[in-house]
Amino acid sequence: MYEVLSPVGKTELPQPQPIAPRLGSLEGRVIGLFVNSKPVAPVLLERVEELLRDRVGARTERFRHPHNRELLGEELLAFRRWVAEVDAVVGAVGD
Amino acid sequence: MYNLVEVEKLGKPAVALCNVGFVQDAVASAAVRGVPGLRIVPEEIPSECTSREEIHSGVDRVFDQILRALLDPPTDRESSPEAQGLQEEGVEGVVYRGTLEEVNRYFYRMGWTDGLPIVPPTPRAVEEMLRGTDLEPDHVVAHLPPRMGKATVEKIAVNAVMAGALPTHLPVVIAAVEALLDPRTWFGTYQVSTGSWAPFVVVNGPVRRDVGLNCSSGALSPGNMANAAIGRALSLVIRNIGGARPGIEDMGVLGNPGKWSMVAGEWEELSPWPPLHVDEGLSPERSAVSVIFVNTFVQVLGYGSEPEDLVRSLTYNIPPTKKDATAALLLPPHLARILAQAGWQKQDVVDFVWRYTQVPACQHPDWVRARRLGERHTRIGAVDPHVAVQVLGRKEVIRVVVVGGPGNVMGIVLGGGIMPAQWVTRQVQLPRTWGRLVTRYRGVVPRVR
Amino acid sequence: MYNLVEVEKLGKPAVALCNVGFAADARSAAMVKGYPALRVVLERVPCEATDGESIERGVVEAIGEVIRALTVPLQEEEWEEAVGRMAAWRPGEARGVVYRGNYEEVNRYFYRMGWTDGLPIVPPTPRAVEEMLRGTDLEPDHVVAHLPPRMGKATVEKIAVNAVMAGALPTHLPVIIAAVEALVDPSAWYGTYQVSTGSWAPFVVVNGPVRRDVGLNCSSGALSPGNMANAAIGRAIRLVDRNIGGVRPGIEDMGVFGNPGKYTLVLGENEEESPWEPLHVEQGFGREESAVSVFFPNTYVQAVAMGTDPESLVLTLARNVPAGKRNALTAILMIPDHARILAQAGWSKQEVVRRVVEVARIPRYRSPYMPPERAEGLSPRELPQREEDWMPAWTDPAQIRLVVTGGPGSFMALWISSGLMPARWVTKRVRLPKAWGRLVVRYRGIVPRHTG
Numbered sequence: 001m002y003e004v005l006s007p008v009g010k011t012e013l014p015q016p017q018p019i020a021p022r023l024g025s026l027e028g029r030v031i032g033l034f035v036n037s038k039p040v041a042p043v044l045l046e047r048v049e050e051l052l053r054d055r056v057g058a059r060t061e062r063f064r065h066p067h068n069r070e071l072l073g074e075e076l077l078a079f080r081r082w083v084a085e086v087d088a089v090v091g092a093v094g095d
Numbered sequence: 096m097y098n099l100v101e102v103e104k105l106g107k108p109a110v111a112l113c114n115v116g117f118v119q120d121a122v123a124s125a126a127v128r129g130v131p132g133l134r135i136v137p138e139e140i141p142s143e144c145t146s147r148e149e150i151h152s153g154v155d156r157v158f159d160q161i162l163r164a165l166l167d168p169p170t171d172r173e174s175s176p177e178a179q180g181l182q183e184e185g186v187e188g189v190v191y192r193g194t195l196e197e198v199n200r201y202f203y204r205m206g207w208t209d210g211l212p213i214v215p216p217t218p219r220a221v222e223e224m225l226r227g228t229d230l231e232p233d234h235v236v237a238h239l240p241p242r243m244g245k246a247t248v249e250k251i252a253v254n255a256v257m258a259g260a261l262p263t264h265l266p267v268v269i270a271a272v273e274a275l276l277d278p279r280t281w282f283g284t285y286q287v288s289t290g291s292w293a294p295f296v297v298v299n300g301p302v303r304r305d306v307g308l309n310c311s312s313g314a315l316s317p318g319n320m321a322n323a324a325i326g327r328a329l330s331l332v333i334r335n336i337g338g339a340r341p342g343i344e345d346m347g348v349l350g351n352p353g354k355w356s357m358v359a360g361e362w363e364e365l366s367p368w369p370p371l372h373v374d375e376g377l378s379p380e381r382s383a384v385s386v387i388f389v390n391t392f393v394q395v396l397g398y399g400s401e402p403e404d405l406v407r408s409l410t411y412n413i414p415p416t417k418k419d420a421t422a423a424l425l426l427p428p429h430l431a432r433i434l435a436q437a438g439w440q441k442q443d444v445v446d447f448v449w450r451y452t453q454v455p456a457c458q459h460p461d462w463v464r465a466r467r468l469g470e471r472h473t474r475i476g477a478v479d480p481h482v483a484v485q486v487l488g489r490k491e492v493i494r495v496v497v498v499g500g501p502g503n504v505m506g507i508v509l510g511g512g513i514m515p516a517q518w519v520t521r522q523v524q525l526p527r528t529w530g531r532l533v534t535r536y537r538g539v540v541p542r543v544r
Numbered sequence: 545m546y547n548l549v550e551v552e553k554l555g556k557p558a559v560a561l562c563n564v565g566f567a568a569d570a571r572s573a574a575m576v577k578g579y580p581a582l583r584v585v586l587e588r589v590p591c592e593a594t595d596g597e598s599i600e601r602g603v604v605e606a607i608g609e610v611i612r613a614l615t616v617p618l619q620e621e622e623w624e625e626a627v628g629r630m631a632a633w634r635p636g637e638a639r640g641v642v643y644r645g646n647y648e649e650v651n652r653y654f655y656r657m658g659w660t661d662g663l664p665i666v667p668p669t670p671r672a673v674e675e676m677l678r679g680t681d682l683e684p685d686h687v688v689a690h691l692p693p694r695m696g697k698a699t700v701e702k703i704a705v706n707a708v709m710a711g712a713l714p715t716h717l718p719v720i721i722a723a724v725e726a727l728v729d730p731s732a733w734y735g736t737y738q739v740s741t742g743s744w745a746p747f748v749v750v751n752g753p754v755r756r757d758v759g760l761n762c763s764s765g766a767l768s769p770g771n772m773a774n775a776a777i778g779r780a781i782r783l784v785d786r787n788i789g790g791v792r793p794g795i796e797d798m799g800v801f802g803n804p805g806k807y808t809l810v811l812g813e814n815e816e817e818s819p820w821e822p823l824h825v826e827q828g829f830g831r832e833e834s835a836v837s838v839f840f841p842n843t844y845v846q847a848v849a850m851g852t853d854p855e856s857l858v859l860t861l862a863r864n865v866p867a868g869k870r871n872a873l874t875a876i877l878m879i880p881d882h883a884r885i886l887a888q889a890g891w892s893k894q895e896v897v898r899r900v901v902e903v904a905r906i907p908r909y910r911s912p913y914m915p916p917e918r919a920e921g922l923s924p925r926e927l928p929q930r931e932e933d934w935m936p937a938w939t940d941p942a943q944i945r946l947v948v949t950g951g952p953g954s955f956m957a958l959w960i961s962s963g964l965m966p967a968r969w970v971t972k973r974v975r976l977p978k979a980w981g982r983l984v985v986r987y988r989g990i991v992p993r994h995t996g
Contacts, residue, residue, distance in 0.1 A: 004644075004669055006659075093560045196666075412869070500800050541657070
């Protein structure tokens, strides 16, 4: 008979945060498109851009992500400045 | 060595001129074949040396020893050998009693494990394991080189217990042992060769789902008991029944983590093509294992997602050193479907890769070796350095296997080309009570999904 | 995902347009950052598709959902479900005894909990963990690192629990701790490699006296199963990755095919038989120090030397780099016999590497497409204009390290990572406990008798 300890590391998960308030309507809004370094993302978001413009009358702004890692330092500051200029963001994951 | 033993058995003196690093190996294999006194002259020429001068001077240095080995009469020990240094292994019954730690350390000290914890093969555990087959425990599945150990069903079960396998894994392990022993795999050569070859096992048919084999994301990574334990059991069978100890019989120079386990199920449900075992002539509702020995594994991002991009990513990433190699081209289902929708069959992929994997002759190993040895003619012809030559000479030993998760990555698993090895497929024989057995062990899976 | 969480933190709505195969991965990443309700819209564009048609179809199918995700307020049941998912996601963090059972029961329980690699473990009892902790003078609750993606706290004690499970001895613990320290160095790009589709395995080279103290195999078959130190150290690192980092195959670890190197990929440099300075000395450590060096390869090429003269040895390495592996971080594994041939020609390790880089060239058309932003700043020599022109397989010799290891024979080998991330080799010193000498004596006898 064995009594055993857990191998799982403690994670200090943050308190769950609700998501930001939604926009109600997208007409005339500026939607940021977050383009990561994966090959499909630019083409995919290009089409999203067209559809958002044609269907709901939104404008779009792109942000190019230079790599696949969390943004840090100067990159993060630039990213925050960009977010301040847009009303919402769509990003592509796993392509 | 085996052929020199044959010379002695025919009553003629034989002498093995043997690279100094392989003497222990040579002694062991001569003893196994019953001529422990076979004379061995160690030489110090670098392996696969291509300088004539060096080879000649290496021979010059030991030439007197060669003469003496041929001329001097046998000593008493040489003419009436006892099984020198060869213990009788394969003892029956209980060999050791102890705690989990003691059993693990004893087995490791005896050279019976791979260095990781084992499940102690108690009579009860082995008995449970044997429910996985209707074969009699003393049924001999094969004799495994180099020691020609008798692979009985019971001994295979002992090793399967140690590996952490479930009884439902046993039929797959037995079929894989049978497949390995087919002379077309060149098992006897590959398991001990300097190239560090690992058995690559593809499982097909309903047994994949019955035992919960991973056919998807990370099929070749640790994490799934069936993939991990079946491959490890096979590796322990090779070690403990075949008797291939690392650094003595198994002369793999650098080693290969594929020897832990390299077992994948083909994702038949999502594949647009007939599964591997069906191409090998079995019906889809049969289960089967297919094996080759491999020592090179390339993973590469697709160059795009058009059919041509996909096959090009395969052809440009096969190193020329793998000339004439057996090969498995791994495609995840979503990339296979792109090809299938454009009309490609598995064989079209094979044809393309076989034809267009080309390099300038000067990059081909045969060309370089021939030039170094001052020869004009090579197996690939006496060609100018920039003539394009094919790398994969044997179309019939290339297979496409559909496996893997989402993501634009392709895999190339490469075997040997110097020996004329081939793919071997064996049907998995399930016991009559299979349904009950599957129900019993089906719950042993990670619940986190 | 992390960057989309950042958007939410700044108070703006974000939506992840996510390939269907990566849904669990995306949700897991959002939870780690405290945003379990971040909206994920699934699309079915084939991964990395380049044909306009399938992208068009996938986006058109998903666009309505994207618009709703940006406009419809967070629903109560949506929030409750998200919080519930997050709570259920942190099992087994309890301190103290979590399970009681016989050997089989412990193994099956741990496997069901997703805590093992599918092979048998040694049950981590308090007594076994206490014994393991003799391998270090660090306090059990000392935090070595926070491991991504879950940012689990890698205390010395939790590392010891995983080392016990792997079958390691207390003498292996300092090497495991140093390897964890090396992995989390930002230059290793661990957070990306451990979860990427490329199935990258941590490759660990051990240098210095600790190799012999713990009986690491530096010779024939160093990367094969068979040696407890090589096997258990690597396995412990991977269990730490799984249980503390929280990387589950197919969820966080999206490796497409997997990699048997993830069982363990640990070897010692054969310093005694090498004519050159060892890797850790090259990396700035003293010869008498012990150190581990790591990087993340996913490709293993073994090649018979095309000849045993110095030039043929260099050619064998240079000509067998897969063309898609351009500019990748690489380990050359070289047997002592070959190293001596090259050293006798008067070449240092660096000179051999320099010559390999000089000779290894591939035509541009055989290399994957390079996005313009990555091509920026490359000279025409590094990236020629014409597809038929040749370019170097490596542009910087610093991407390659040469390690002397292995036994008799004539094989050469390359372990190759990727050129996509600016990762570097990372080396960390192994810190031994004060009672090291006694510890070594105690466990030295645990070796197979045929090697003893």
